[in-house]
Amino acid sequence: MSVSLALAAQHAPIAGLSPALWSQPAAPELQLAGTVLRSEADRALYVEGDEARCFYKVVSGVVRTCRYLSDGRRQIDGFYQPGDVFGIEAGPAHCLTAESVTDCTVIAYCRRSLETMMRDDNRLSQWFFSHAMTCMARVREHSLLWRHGRAAQKVAAFLLEMAERGESDPAVDLPMGRQDIADYLGLTVETVCRTLSHMAKEGMITLPSSRRVVLQDRATLRELNS
Amino acid sequence: MSVSLALAAQHAPIAGLSPALWSQPAAPELQLAGTVLRSEADRALYVEGDEARCFYKVVSGVVRTCRYLSDGRRQIDGFYQPGDVFGIEAGPAHCLTAESVTDCTVIAYCRRSLETMMRDDNRLSQWFFSHAMTCMARVREHSLLWRHGRAAQKVAAFLLEMAERGESDPAVDLPMGRQDIADYLGLTVETVCRTLSHMAKEGMITLPSSRRVVLQDRATLRELNS
DNA sequence: CGAATACTTGATGAGACTCAAGCGCCGTGG
DNA sequence: CCACGGCGCTTGAGTCTCATCAAGTATTCG
Numbered sequence: 001m002s003v004s005l006a007l008a009a010q011h012a013p014i015a016g017l018s019p020a021l022w023s024q025p026a027a028p029e030l031q032l033a034g035t036v037l038r039s040e041a042d043r044a045l046y047v048e049g050d051e052a053r054c055f056y057k058v059v060s061g062v063v064r065t066c067r068y069l070s071d072g073r074r075q076i077d078g079f080y081q082p083g084d085v086f087g088i089e090a091g092p093a094h095c096l097t098a099e100s101v102t103d104c105t106v107i108a109y110c111r112r113s114l115e116t117m118m119r120d121d122n123r124l125s126q127w128f129f130s131h132a133m134t135c136m137a138r139v140r141e142h143s144l145l146w147r148h149g150r151a152a153q154k155v156a157a158f159l160l161e162m163a164e165r166g167e168s169d170p171a172v173d174l175p176m177g178r179q180d181i182a183d184y185l186g187l188t189v190e191t192v193c194r195t196l197s198h199m200a201k202e203g204m205i206t207l208p209s210s211r212r213v214v215l216q217d218r219a220t221l222r223e224l225n226s
Numbered sequence: 227m228s229v230s231l232a233l234a235a236q237h238a239p240i241a242g243l244s245p246a247l248w249s250q251p252a253a254p255e256l257q258l259a260g261t262v263l264r265s266e267a268d269r270a271l272y273v274e275g276d277e278a279r280c281f282y283k284v285v286s287g288v289v290r291t292c293r294y295l296s297d298g299r300r301q302i303d304g305f306y307q308p309g310d311v312f313g314i315e316a317g318p319a320h321c322l323t324a325e326s327v328t329d330c331t332v333i334a335y336c337r338r339s340l341e342t343m344m345r346d347d348n349r350l351s352q353w354f355f356s357h358a359m360t361c362m363a364r365v366r367e368h369s370l371l372w373r374h375g376r377a378a379q380k381v382a383a384f385l386l387e388m389a390e391r392g393e394s395d396p397a398v399d400l401p402m403g404r405q406d407i408a409d410y411l412g413l414t415v416e417t418v419c420r421t422l423s424h425m426a427k428e429g430m431i432t433l434p435s436s437r438r439v440v441l442q443d444r445a446t447l448r449e450l451n452s
Numbered sequence: 453c454g455a456a457t458a459c460t461t462g463a464t465g466a467g468a469c470t471c472a473a474g475c476g477c478c479g480t481g482g
Numbered sequence: 483c484c485a486c487g488g489c490g491c492t493t494g495a496g497t498c499t500c501a502t503c504a505a506g507t508a509t510t511c512g
Binding site: 403404405415416419420422436 | 490491492493
């Protein structure tokens with residue numbers, strides 16, 4: 001089966017990318033052979049250490065990349081939503097585990113095919129470099145935030161990040177549970193809960209249900225960070 | 227003045243890179259016009275928001291990239307030592323401030339020249355993509371480590387990272403002060419001091435002087451990160 | 453309807469931050 | 483040469499945040 005890899009729709013983890021500006025190559029047209037895969041919630045798509053033969057694009061549902069520590073704790077690196085691409089590696093192996101958060105559909109692309117196409121098409125190479133630089137800026141951004149942030153800052157940043165997906169809609173549906181959020185932010189479930197409750201009490205958000213958050217005051221949420 | 231940009235010597239922040247493996251292009255030969263700049267300690271090389279006309283390679287001394295928050299706090303993103311390249315941006319502007327930690331010499335390269343060369347040379351584009359992916363993996367590694375880490379873990383990781391530079395030499399000279407280390411790890415100076423003192427008391431390290439650390443027991447330091 | 457699971461809230465303690473004081477090194481000036 | 487001051491580093495005491503342990507509530511699914 002051949003499925004078009006719509007490059008223009010690629011995203012960094014969670015939030016939409018601003019257009020790549022480095023040497024401004026337009027997103028090239030690209031036809032890559034892809035295989036559609038479906039998965040139930042909470043299944044591993046690949047495991048840390050697996051040979052990185054494929055990379056993936058999310059069609060529907062949500063995927064997380066994570067790592068399990070020897071003491072059983074879990075660290076979540078990022079969430080991927082429809083349109084996002086994950087699993088492109090620098091080395092020969094996947095350096096994180098990828099798991100479905102919800103039932104989901106992904107397309108698996110052959111890494112080797114992309115490598116071949118990049119060898120023949122300089123614009124494609126440039127575009128991917130540009131894309132990688134943009135992703136890196138975003139990862140660095142996260143790194144700074146997580147390294148220095150208090151719990152309220154982290155949660156606020158997370159909510160704003162999730163909200164970016166839904167345009168200007170103040171209501172955000174969280175596809176993942178509290179444990180996922182906690183492992184992503186480096187907090188405990190309890191702290192995430194308390195922080196959300198506190199924000200609700202302060203009027204920054206409302207919580208119609210546990211998986212649904214309405215951002216009432218983005219300005220205040222943003223202020224928590226910078 | 228024309229100075230060769232030795233690509234093979236490029237590093238990610240602080241630690242040496244393993245060779246880039248993605249599609250294994252050899253580091254291409256590259257001649258780029260570069261301007262040698264000298265700076266005293268604690269001077270800004272560029273400021274967040276400046277147009278990103280140049281990127282830089284450290285010849286001697288140490289450079290830090292950082293961000294200042296509205297409340298005056300400072301977050302350090304990374305330290306760059308001789309051979310390291312910094313200031314390559316995805317967008318039109320520098321998204322962090324770069325400052326000299328010590329007296330230092332850097333070479334400034336014209337971004338536009340590199341873009342032109344990449345347009346003509348696909349191998350160069352591929353190499354930079356591969357390099358960017360490798361850097362990103364490293365940044366993500368940091369991000370995961372520090373999101374969840376306790377103070378002792380962070381300090382241990384920092385020391386090991388600095389030690390990687392000096393081969394297997396157990397003595398490490400820290401080019402930066404305690405405040406820099408604290409702002410890098412997201413801790414306070416006091417906590418950094420206390421943690422180092424504690425590690426010394428436990429026999430993991432010795433502190434011949436405040437800027438010099440001897441790693442006596444790397445295994446234990448590594449264990450802290452699990 | 454009942455059980456399992458996810459979520460929320462409370463009490464307590466460990467670890468890191470803040471404020472404050474003391475130490476040590478180094479450069480300057482008498 | 484030493485006295486002085488400044489700055490960076492270290493150590494101490496109290497406070498605050500967040501993790502832990504524990505209990506209780508809500509939701510989902512059989």
